[in-house]
Amino acid sequence: MSPPTLALIIKAPRPREVKxxxxxxxxxxxxxxxxxxxxxxxxQAIPAGWNIRIHCAPAEDIANMxxxxxxxTRPHMSFHAQPEGDLGERIDSAFTDAFIEGSNSVIAVGGxxxxxxxxxxxxxxQALESHDAVLGPAKDGGYYLLGLSAPYPYLFENMPxxxxxxxxxTRRRLAEAQLSTFELPTxxxxxxxxxxxxxxxxxxxxx
Numbered sequence: 001m002s003p004p005t006l007a008l009i010i011k012a013p014r015p016r017e018v019k020x021x022x023x024x025x026x027x028x029x030x031x032x033x034x035x036x037x038x039x040x041x042x043x044q045a046i047p048a049g050w051n052i053r054i055h056c057a058p059a060e061d062i063a064n065m066x067x068x069x070x071x072x073t074r075p076h077m078s079f080h081a082q083p084e085g086d087l088g089e090r091i092d093s094a095f096t097d098a099f100i101e102g103s104n105s106v107i108a109v110g111g112x113x114x115x116x117x118x119x120x121x122x123x124x125x126q127a128l129e130s131h132d133a134v135l136g137p138a139k140d141g142g143y144y145l146l147g148l149s150a151p152y153p154y155l156f157e158n159m160p161x162x163x164x165x166x167x168x169x170t171r172r173r174l175a176e177a178q179l180s181t182f183e184l185p186t187x188x189x190x191x192x193x194x195x196x197x198x199x200x201x202x203x204x205x206x207x
Contacts, residue, residue, distance in 0.1 A: 004125050004147065005051040005103040007094040009082070010039055010111045012061035013068070025193035034196060036068070037205060039111035043072045045118045047125075050076065051103065055094045057082040088156030096151050105149050107134070112189040113144040114204035120145070120184060127182035133174055135167075136184040142166040144187050152177060 011018050013036045015028035023031035046052055052074060056065045059081035066079050080097065082090045091108055098106040105128040109116060113136075120136070124147045127134040133152075136145030141164030146155075155173050159166060174181045190196050190205070199205040 001129055002104055003047070003050045004105040004107050004128060005053060005098040005101075006046050006121070007053045007055060007098055007106055007108040008039075008042060008046075008111065009055045009091060009094055009108060010065075011057050012065055013039075014061075019191070021192045022190070022196055026196070034190070034205065035111065038114050038190060040069070040072060041114055041205070042109065042111050042116065043069065045116065045121060047118055047122055048074075051098075052077040053094065053098055054079045055082050055090070056080065057090070087161045088159045091146075092151070092153050092156040095148060096153075099151050105147060107145060107147040109136075109145050110189075112191065113138070113187050114190060114199050115187045115202070116144055120187075124182075124184060127184075130180075131182045132179035133181045134184065135170065135174070135181055137167050137186045139186055139188045140164065140191065141168070142189065143170060144189055145184065146170075152179070 013032045015032050016023065018035045019031040022034065054077065056062045056079060062079055062081050083093050094108055095106050107124050124134045124145060128147050128149055132149050134147035136143055138144045154177060155170060159169060188195050188198065190199050200207045
């Protein structure tokens, strides 16, 4: 099978707009530096030959984000402005657009999980060859990765985003839709000082 499309859904690295919980402890400037490091690390972990779609918000910062990530640009990488709407609408748009372009499977991730390396991404891609969906549970009750073999908007509608019930509700919807699902091991998103310090201790991030 052809490799999946990787949809990386990220924000512009603006002070006081990214990693706000982390910034409350380490300061907004340091939080931006950490966020930039995580996004760059995530791009570097994507296997060679995969189609990469960078979904940027806000739309007016897309040129600056292209400049920021220019050293990491690959032949099959494209940049797209995220549409207006809540997180669910923006994730659904990323999946829908990739499938419209002809992707056989799509894996969506953010820039918050430095433990998500190439081996996990390859494992997710392999799982999608025999499953409808692949889910990467996050320790905080959300998920760090979602892969689909077809668009399923139902998974994103009226979801209580940024709450500890996102993972459970996503599992429930996957089961209700009778989608065969493969789950990856649980990993930690870096959202606060404790998770950042742990990521540094594990060697996933530089201090």
